[in-house]
Amino acid sequence: MKEKILIVEDEKDIIKMLDYNLKKEGFKRVSTRDGEDAVDLVNKERPDLIILDLMLPGMDGFEVCKTLKNESKTAAIPIIMLTAKSQESDKIVGLELGADDYMTKPFSPRELIARIKAVLRRVKEKDKTPEVLKIGDLAIDFSKIAVTVKDKPVELTAKEFELLKTLIKAKGRVLSRDHLLDTVWGIDHAMEIQTRTVDVHIRTLRKKLKSESKYIITVKNYGYRFEYED
Ligand code: CA
Numbered sequence: 447m448k449e450k451i452l453i454v455e456d457e458k459d460i461i462k463m464l465d466y467n468l469k470k471e472g473f474k475r476v477s478t479r480d481g482e483d484a485v486d487l488v489n490k491e492r493p494d495l496i497i498l499d500l501m502l503p504g505m506d507g508f509e510v511c512k513t514l515k516n517e518s519k520t521a522a523i524p525i526i527m528l529t530a531k532s533q534e535s536d537k538i539v540g541l542e543l544g545a546d547d548y549m550t551k552p553f554s555p556r557e558l559i560a561r562i563k564a565v566l567r568r569v570k571e572k573d574k575t576p577e578v579l580k581i582g583d584l585a586i587d588f589s590k591i592a593v594t595v596k597d598k599p600v601e602l603t604a605k606e607f608e609l610l611k612t613l614i615k616a617k618g619r620v621l622s623r624d625h626l627l628d629t630v631w632g633i634d635h636a637m638e639i640q641t642r643t644v645d646v647h648i649r650t651l652r653k654k655l656k657s658e659s660k661y662i663i664t665v666k667n668y669g670y671r672f673e674y675e676d
Pocket of ligand 1: 455456457499500501502
Protein backbone atom coordinates (compact mmCIF):
# COMPACT_ATOMS: atom_id res chain seq x y z
CA MET A 447 0.00 0.00 0.00
CA LYS A 448 1.38 3.37 -0.99
CA GLU A 449 1.31 6.38 1.27
CA LYS A 450 -1.21 9.19 0.91
CA ILE A 451 0.11 12.71 0.44
CA LEU A 452 -1.94 15.83 1.07
CA ILE A 453 -0.96 18.84 -1.03
CA VAL A 454 -1.92 22.23 0.40
CA GLU A 455 -1.12 24.87 -2.19
CA ASP A 456 -3.05 27.74 -3.76
CA GLU A 457 -1.17 27.82 -7.07
CA LYS A 458 -2.92 25.58 -9.57
CA ASP A 459 0.20 24.93 -11.64
CA ILE A 460 2.17 23.75 -8.65
CA ILE A 461 -0.65 21.43 -7.53
CA LYS A 462 -0.75 20.01 -11.03
CA MET A 463 3.00 19.52 -11.15
CA LEU A 464 3.10 17.91 -7.71
CA ASP A 465 0.10 15.72 -8.44
CA TYR A 466 1.68 14.48 -11.66
CA ASN A 467 5.02 13.67 -10.05
CA LEU A 468 3.55 12.04 -6.96
CA LYS A 469 1.24 9.94 -9.12
CA LYS A 470 4.22 8.77 -11.15
CA GLU A 471 5.81 7.56 -7.90
CA GLY A 472 2.65 5.66 -7.02
CA PHE A 473 1.54 7.89 -4.13
CA LYS A 474 -2.12 8.51 -3.37
CA ARG A 475 -2.89 12.22 -3.54
CA VAL A 476 -5.39 14.63 -2.03
CA SER A 477 -5.16 18.38 -2.50
CA THR A 478 -6.69 21.63 -1.39
CA ARG A 479 -6.02 25.31 -2.01
CA ASP A 480 -7.28 26.47 1.35
CA GLY A 481 -5.72 26.35 4.83
CA GLU A 482 -8.90 25.80 6.84
CA ASP A 483 -9.99 23.11 4.45
CA ALA A 484 -6.57 21.48 4.87
CA VAL A 485 -7.14 21.00 8.61
CA ASP A 486 -10.52 19.34 7.92
CA LEU A 487 -9.03 17.18 5.19
CA VAL A 488 -6.24 15.96 7.45
CA ASN A 489 -8.80 14.74 9.96
CA LYS A 490 -10.91 13.14 7.26
CA GLU A 491 -8.27 11.67 4.99
CA ARG A 492 -5.48 10.84 7.48
CA PRO A 493 -2.63 11.48 5.05
CA ASP A 494 0.82 10.01 5.72
CA LEU A 495 2.53 13.27 4.84
CA ILE A 496 1.54 16.87 4.12
CA ILE A 497 3.14 19.22 1.62
CA LEU A 498 2.19 22.62 2.95
CA ASP A 499 2.62 25.93 1.16
CA LEU A 500 3.41 28.79 3.49
CA MET A 501 1.62 31.60 1.68
CA LEU A 502 -2.04 30.72 1.47
CA PRO A 503 -5.05 32.99 1.37
CA GLY A 504 -6.83 33.07 4.76
CA MET A 505 -5.24 30.67 7.21
CA ASP A 506 -1.57 30.53 6.23
CA GLY A 507 0.84 27.61 6.31
CA PHE A 508 2.26 28.54 9.71
CA GLU A 509 -1.22 28.53 11.26
CA VAL A 510 -2.09 25.23 9.61
CA CYS A 511 1.16 23.70 10.86
CA LYS A 512 0.64 25.00 14.38
CA THR A 513 -2.95 23.73 14.49
CA LEU A 514 -2.01 20.25 13.32
CA LYS A 515 1.05 19.91 15.55
CA ASN A 516 -0.91 21.00 18.63
CA GLU A 517 -3.52 18.32 18.14
CA SER A 518 -2.40 14.90 19.39
CA LYS A 519 -4.37 13.12 16.67
CA THR A 520 -2.50 14.90 13.88
CA ALA A 521 0.79 15.87 15.53
CA ALA A 522 2.69 12.87 14.22
CA ILE A 523 1.87 13.47 10.55
CA PRO A 524 5.04 14.84 8.93
CA ILE A 525 4.90 18.19 7.17
CA ILE A 526 7.16 19.49 4.42
CA MET A 527 6.75 23.26 4.05
CA LEU A 528 6.95 25.05 0.74
CA THR A 529 7.59 28.70 0.31
CA ALA A 530 8.50 31.27 -2.26
CA LYS A 531 10.45 33.12 0.37
CA SER A 532 13.98 32.07 1.03
CA GLN A 533 14.34 34.00 4.26
CA GLU A 534 16.08 32.05 6.94
CA SER A 535 13.60 33.33 9.55
CA ASP A 536 10.67 31.62 7.83
CA LYS A 537 12.56 28.40 7.78
CA ILE A 538 13.30 28.65 11.49
CA VAL A 539 9.70 29.48 12.41
CA GLY A 540 8.49 26.57 10.29
CA LEU A 541 10.82 24.12 11.93
CA GLU A 542 10.04 25.46 15.40
CA LEU A 543 6.36 24.88 14.72
CA GLY A 544 7.19 21.26 14.05
CA ALA A 545 7.56 21.08 10.27
CA ASP A 546 9.79 18.14 9.33
CA ASP A 547 11.44 19.67 6.32
CA TYR A 548 11.40 22.76 4.17
CA MET A 549 11.71 23.57 0.47
CA THR A 550 12.11 26.90 -1.23
CA LYS A 551 10.41 27.58 -4.55
CA PRO A 552 11.33 27.03 -7.26
CA PHE A 553 12.30 23.43 -6.54
CA SER A 554 12.79 20.38 -8.67
CA PRO A 555 10.10 17.71 -8.32
CA ARG A 556 12.84 15.14 -8.11
CA GLU A 557 14.35 16.78 -5.06
CA LEU A 558 10.96 17.10 -3.37
CA ILE A 559 10.21 13.41 -4.00
CA ALA A 560 13.58 12.50 -2.48
CA ARG A 561 12.78 14.60 0.59
CA ILE A 562 9.32 13.04 0.90
CA LYS A 563 10.81 9.56 0.83
CA ALA A 564 13.46 10.51 3.38
CA VAL A 565 10.86 11.97 5.77
CA LEU A 566 8.57 8.94 5.40
CA ARG A 567 11.51 6.62 6.05
CA ARG A 568 12.44 8.56 9.16
CA VAL A 569 8.89 8.36 10.51
CA LYS A 570 8.78 4.62 9.93
CA GLU A 571 12.01 4.11 11.83
CA LYS A 572 10.67 6.14 14.71
CA ASP A 573 7.41 4.16 14.98
CA LYS A 574 9.11 0.83 15.15
CA THR A 575 7.89 -0.88 18.25
CA PRO A 576 8.89 -4.50 18.71
CA GLU A 577 5.99 -6.71 17.68
CA VAL A 578 6.03 -8.59 20.95
CA LEU A 579 7.08 -6.81 24.09
CA LYS A 580 7.77 -8.68 27.33
CA ILE A 581 7.78 -6.89 30.63
CA GLY A 582 7.99 -9.19 33.64
CA ASP A 583 5.16 -11.71 33.29
CA LEU A 584 3.32 -9.46 30.87
CA ALA A 585 3.60 -10.00 27.09
CA ILE A 586 2.00 -7.71 24.53
CA ASP A 587 1.79 -8.66 20.88
CA PHE A 588 1.16 -5.39 19.04
CA SER A 589 0.53 -6.99 15.66
CA LYS A 590 -1.98 -9.54 16.95
CA ILE A 591 -3.42 -7.15 19.56
CA ALA A 592 -3.01 -9.87 22.16
CA VAL A 593 -1.92 -9.72 25.77
CA THR A 594 -0.87 -12.51 28.08
CA VAL A 595 -0.02 -12.60 31.76
CA LYS A 596 2.06 -15.60 32.81
CA ASP A 597 1.37 -17.06 29.35
CA LYS A 598 -2.40 -16.95 29.91
CA PRO A 599 -4.37 -14.83 27.43
CA VAL A 600 -6.01 -11.71 28.83
CA GLU A 601 -9.19 -10.52 27.12
CA LEU A 602 -8.95 -6.77 26.67
CA THR A 603 -11.44 -4.53 24.91
CA ALA A 604 -10.12 -2.43 22.02
CA LYS A 605 -10.05 0.67 24.23
CA GLU A 606 -8.24 -1.12 27.05
CA PHE A 607 -5.64 -2.36 24.59
CA GLU A 608 -5.20 1.12 23.11
CA LEU A 609 -4.87 2.57 26.58
CA LEU A 610 -2.20 0.04 27.53
CA LYS A 611 -0.36 0.59 24.25
CA THR A 612 -0.43 4.37 24.64
CA LEU A 613 0.96 4.15 28.17
CA ILE A 614 3.71 1.74 27.14
CA LYS A 615 4.70 3.83 24.13
CA ALA A 616 5.18 6.85 26.35
CA LYS A 617 8.13 4.99 27.89
CA GLY A 618 7.66 6.06 31.45
CA ARG A 619 6.38 9.60 30.75
CA VAL A 620 3.31 10.67 32.70
CA LEU A 621 0.25 11.07 30.49
CA SER A 622 -2.63 13.25 31.58
CA ARG A 623 -6.21 11.99 31.51
CA ASP A 624 -6.97 14.56 28.81
CA HIS A 625 -4.13 13.31 26.68
CA LEU A 626 -5.25 9.69 27.09
CA LEU A 627 -8.83 10.61 26.31
CA ASP A 628 -7.76 12.42 23.21
CA THR A 629 -5.39 9.69 22.01
CA VAL A 630 -7.44 6.61 22.86
CA TRP A 631 -10.96 7.93 22.36
CA GLY A 632 -10.12 10.60 19.83
CA ILE A 633 -12.55 13.17 21.15
CA ASP A 634 -12.28 16.63 22.55
CA HIS A 635 -12.54 17.08 26.27
CA ALA A 636 -15.76 19.03 26.12
CA MET A 637 -17.69 16.07 24.77
CA GLU A 638 -19.96 13.91 26.91
CA ILE A 639 -17.28 11.32 27.52
CA GLN A 640 -15.33 12.58 30.46
CA THR A 641 -11.93 12.06 31.95
CA ARG A 642 -13.65 9.70 34.44
CA THR A 643 -13.86 7.30 31.52
CA VAL A 644 -10.09 6.99 31.60
CA ASP A 645 -10.15 6.04 35.29
CA VAL A 646 -12.88 3.48 34.72
CA HIS A 647 -10.93 1.82 31.93
CA ILE A 648 -7.70 1.89 33.91
CA ARG A 649 -9.55 0.13 36.73
CA THR A 650 -10.79 -2.70 34.49
CA LEU A 651 -7.40 -2.92 32.79
CA ARG A 652 -5.67 -3.31 36.15
CA LYS A 653 -8.12 -5.97 37.24
CA LYS A 654 -7.43 -7.96 34.09
CA LEU A 655 -3.66 -7.62 34.29
CA LYS A 656 -3.68 -8.86 37.90
CA SER A 657 -0.14 -8.92 39.33
CA GLU A 658 1.24 -7.17 36.25
CA SER A 659 -0.95 -4.13 36.84
CA LYS A 660 1.87 -2.96 39.12
CA TYR A 661 3.49 -1.19 36.15
CA ILE A 662 0.56 1.21 35.80
CA ILE A 663 1.21 4.03 38.21
CA THR A 664 -1.40 6.61 39.20
CA VAL A 665 -0.18 10.19 39.30
CA LYS A 666 -2.64 11.87 41.62
CA ASN A 667 -4.91 14.55 40.14
CA TYR A 668 -3.19 14.24 36.79
CA GLY A 669 -3.01 10.91 35.03
CA TYR A 670 -1.01 7.74 34.63
CA ARG A 671 2.30 6.39 33.59
CA PHE A 672 3.62 2.98 32.75
CA GLU A 673 6.73 2.23 34.75
CA TYR A 674 9.08 0.44 32.46
CA GLU A 675 12.46 1.03 30.86
CA ASP A 676 13.64 -0.71 27.75
CA1 CA B 1 1.06 30.22 -2.21
